[in-house]
Amino acid sequence: MRIGIVGVGGIGGHFGARLAERYAPEHEIVFVQRGEHLDAVREHGLRYATRDHESLVRPALATDDPAGVGRLGLAILCVKSRSLEPALESLRPCLDQNSLVLTALNGVDIARRCRMILPGQTVLPGCIYLSAHIESPGVVRQVGGAGKFFFGPEEGDVEKHRWIETLLAGAGIKAVLDADIRARLWEKYLFVGALATLTAATGLSIGQSVRDPQTRQQFTGLMREIMALASARGARLAEAKIAENLALAERIPPETRTSLQLDVETGKPAELDVFTEYVLDSSGELGLEAPIHREMFRSIKRKIGR
Structure with missing residues (x-):
């Protein structure tokens, strides 16, 4: 499966590093980012540091233009709120009716905003308890938080999304599929x-x-x-x-x-x-x-x- 991490800052760096370290090349991990951080990741890879672990990962692709990525089975949104709508618009060519969008932004209204841009798309809102930031281009450091990530559908069958919890947990992400995500x-x-x-x-x-x-x-x-x-x-x-x-x-x-x-x-x-x-x-x-x-x-x- 091709998995896109959209916004590889503090939170996106956490998801991207864990998934790439565990699953590449079994799954194709794609980073969508901009600026100097993107340039550094392309040249040297992404270095993700915690208090007790440091990893260096290289995604299958790092880009600022999702149009050429191909179909994403799973897109994990980690951008800042102000960049949400432009990011969603750029993802349109990568998503089909079977693609899933997982959000990890601040706020309680993110899924509704996603569905305004991508009507009919399955969007699973989530929230993470983690403090991390870009320390320098190409380097993300986690400085706090337990790292628990709660996600789930706002309505409908919860269990059909259990595979996402299993996928994330297999990469060391403390994912919890929540029946009452709201x-x-x-x-x-x-x-x-x-x-x-x-x-x-x-x-x-x-x-x-x-x-x-x-x-x-x-x-x-x-x-x-x-x-x-x-x-x-x-x-x-x-x-x-x-x-x-x-x-x-x-x-x-x-x-x-x-x-x-x-x-x-x-x-x-x-x-x-x-x-x-x-x-x-x-x-x-x-x-x-x-x-x-x-x-x-x-x-x-x-x-x-x-």
Whole structure:
């Protein structure tokens, strides 16, 4: 089978390196990437480093133009949200009715956006608990996270996708086929979305945010606004998740900063569309109030000059 990894950054590097190390040449692993990172992978391969392991893999093909790749049996999307629609458009020639699209992006609305571009295509949304980044062109380093990847269909037969779990697990990826992936996506989003918005707006680290009484209260308020939105979207989250997430944030190294926060602070394009803006826009559509998100969004816009 030909498997395409679309976006070989931190998350895509994880999938690509594991799959290529285990399955090449049994399966044809293709990397879709751009820029200096692509050039380095073409010349030297992809080096993927964790705390206790380092691998160097060479894909069957590394390209910035999927049109010439041929049919993909499985496409794993790991691009940033802002690049999702262009990436999907570029994949059209590679997909047929039997191809599967697996997503590993931030956000709870990714599968719907995929189906808008690729109507009729089987799209399996997923979320991964992993922190990794491009350390230098051709090098991806994992710095945290358990690496668990939850995925599954939003409706229909779950078991027919069990082979994907087996495929990924065989490569050392901690894949879990989830019968209620919608709830799983919202559970992650509750934590990541609220913390990303809070830290990007205040400029505080995660440790400072959960230990300062005022920002701790704001974090709780942001989570409650997301819970209300999740409920309106048909995903019920347990009240206990608030306390669990506060405790989880306290266990993270206190100096840690979120990726959204770092992007805002360094002037890079930030994924506001899947975090703060998404909550505000969706809440507005459903007649819900999200005053803390609105206040935080004003602060973030001042920082980025919008």
